[in-house]
Amino acid sequence: MHDIRAIRDDPAAFDRALARRFLPPESARLLSLDERRRELIAEAQSAQERRNSLSKEIGAAKKAKDEARAAALMEEVAGLKERLATLEAQEREAIAALDKALAEIPNILADEVPDGPDESANVERSNWGTPRRSNSAREHFDIGEALGLMDFEIAAKLSGARFTVLKGQLARLERALGQLMIDIHTQEHGYTEVSAPLLVRDHALYGTAQLPKFAEDQFGVGEDLWLIPTAEVSLTNLVREQILSEDELPLRYTALTPCFRREAGSAGRDTRGMLRQHQFWKCELVSITTPETSGAEHERMLSCAETVLQRLELPYRVMILSSGDTGFAARKTYDIEVWLPGQNTFREISSCSVCGEFQARRMGARFRRDGKPHFVHTLNGSGIAVGRALIAVLETYQNDDGSVTVPSALAPYMGGITRIERV
Template sequence: MLDIKWIRENEGALDEALKKRGAEPMAATLLALDDKRRSVIQTLQDMQSRRNAASKEIGAAMAQKNTELAERLKTEVAEIKDTMPAAEQEEREAIAALDDALSRVPNIPLDDVPVGKDEHDNVVKHLVGEKPRWNHAAKEHFEIGEALGLMDFERAAKLSGARFTVLTGQLAKLERALGQFMLDMHTTEHGYTEVSSPLMVRDEAMYGTGQLPKFAEDLFRTTDGRWLIPTAEVTLTNLVSGEVLEQEKLPLRFTALTPSFRSEAGSAGRDTRGMLRQHQFWKCELVSITDAESSIAEHERMTECAENVLKRLGLHFRTVTLCTGDMGFGARKTYDIEVWLPGQDTYREISSCSVCGDFQARRMNARYRVKDDKNLKFVHTLNGSGVAVGRCLIAVMENYLNEDGSVTIPDALLPYMGGIKKIERA
């Protein structure tokens, strides 16, 4: 959430930033709502002040035995008390209206983010590795998995409907190995603390990281009002919600391997074959909590941590800087890591690493204390996939496909595969 004080002082800058994002100007609307809020608050304060003053005047009138004045003042106080509930309700409504409007305004892009409309305007930062060269034809992951007899979409549909997958045998083991490999790398080599956190959260947690209220249709809700997490970013970031941290203890770095749940409401007709876009999938999440001065450098570090997963697996990828029109709602800058998929003959996103500034912290009221400074500051938050397990499984299957249809296990995963070096037909 943006600071209304900043908006009041930078009205033109906000609308220019929204224009870069392809959004409509909102500064005038927000300032009008803030003017309304200020007005009703002032009216209520004036009423409270007059009530208090009149109450004192009643005592003075009674001391002077001026009963006529005392009765008039009592009538005035009674009228104020009668009208105050309506004024208090108007105040609550004005505050709620402004908060709701602010909660729907996207974050301000950093100055070095390329301006563009959509993914076609993203800028390649660098490429790592090379595309595999074979004598045999490439295949998509679902062709490989079904031929191996270890990937079943029909049974998944019978159980749960579209956008679900059943993996069995060595392919299920490979998926588990990938997740464990990522967790081990991030905790032992990259300094992240492993967290096991809930998969269901309350409204406040979703609001804190920006999923609510704007993106409710992309989420799954339980019958008791909780939400299934679309990513562990929600729980890991909200670990510091409402807290005041000491600057010397920052940064905090968290990682978790969890299922993620997404309705994919806006992706009808996209990636309907295979397991690229699922309602349920595993993801290794990275979250950092930093001070204001460290967040940009932490963004580069986090992206490198995610890239190291693909480097260790020997997968070719490119890292791109998202343009203003393709960035997520809460991000100030985002790097997407796109892995090469031979079966599709294209790059596909496997990780998205974003720096959010104090955007989420304001929603969560998460702050830190600087030594010898009386004023508290909002923390900066960052999140990224380190990486999406299902898409990494796809990449391994397509890049390590052999001519006979088997899949070679990358060396980095051998310690997790119990002696299995190649996945062959069951």
């Protein structure tokens, strides 16, 4: 959500910021809506002041026993009462129209975000490890199906496309990956583990900006309830409608949860295998900070996510997303892309974003400094996507005989299993 006062102060700067996202100017439309809202507020205030003044005049007229004047004044008060009701209704409509317009506009990008239309303009910031390049490496679905532990056919019978059934040691490997991630972030990085609802109400998705723009990507469950597309929704909304003490910040939360997405905007992409699923596990990281520390917190969050891949010894690179590829709520995003030998390419496994006060305005999340409330800054990141980590492990640690070596970092979670073989 944007501050209409800032747009009013410098509409040209706001339109230039939208142009970086390849969007048309919006300041004139927004300021027109704002002007209508302000006119109605002023008119209502004027009518209320006149009504208050008339009440005094009525008292004076009655005291003077001027019943005719008192009756005329009372008639005017009755008319003002009706007028005020109409103005208040119009004011609510004007506020709703402005809020709706503001809610549909993405966040302003940080100055250092590279300009470009799409992912082709993303910039590599760093890389780690040496990718294994091989024309003979198999993709994860071939490996999993050959092991007899990954079943897409039965999943389709149960639930349709974009679902997977994992069995035996692969199911355990998935669980081990999630446990490794949550242990690293809670025991080494100081995040507080949270078990929060997987079903949230409209206002929670609105607060993190999945609604209203991305409603088609969400799974609705009954009236005013949605399955979370990411634990970012639950974790970030833990501070909604609160005024925190500055001493409490930063707050760092993590959760290992299933996530649910319709993937409506990705029809035809990655239809085979586990890369793009309607249901998947993810370890999420969320930070709530002051404005001055959010930049450093972004770097810290990225490092926390990288630790998981380094511990698993999975080669990856870090990309700074371009202006045309940065998500709706983000000011700046780092994508971590893991190397997949089966595809001979890097694929996204984590996004770490700083959102500034964009989400905080939508949630009403603030902190107190010098006696005054200020909006917090919010950050979110994958620490990391469990399903994609499973894919990377299968493809990176595959052996010529069809088995998969278990990474040493997962040994404490695998009950002595060091090699996954067909049973």
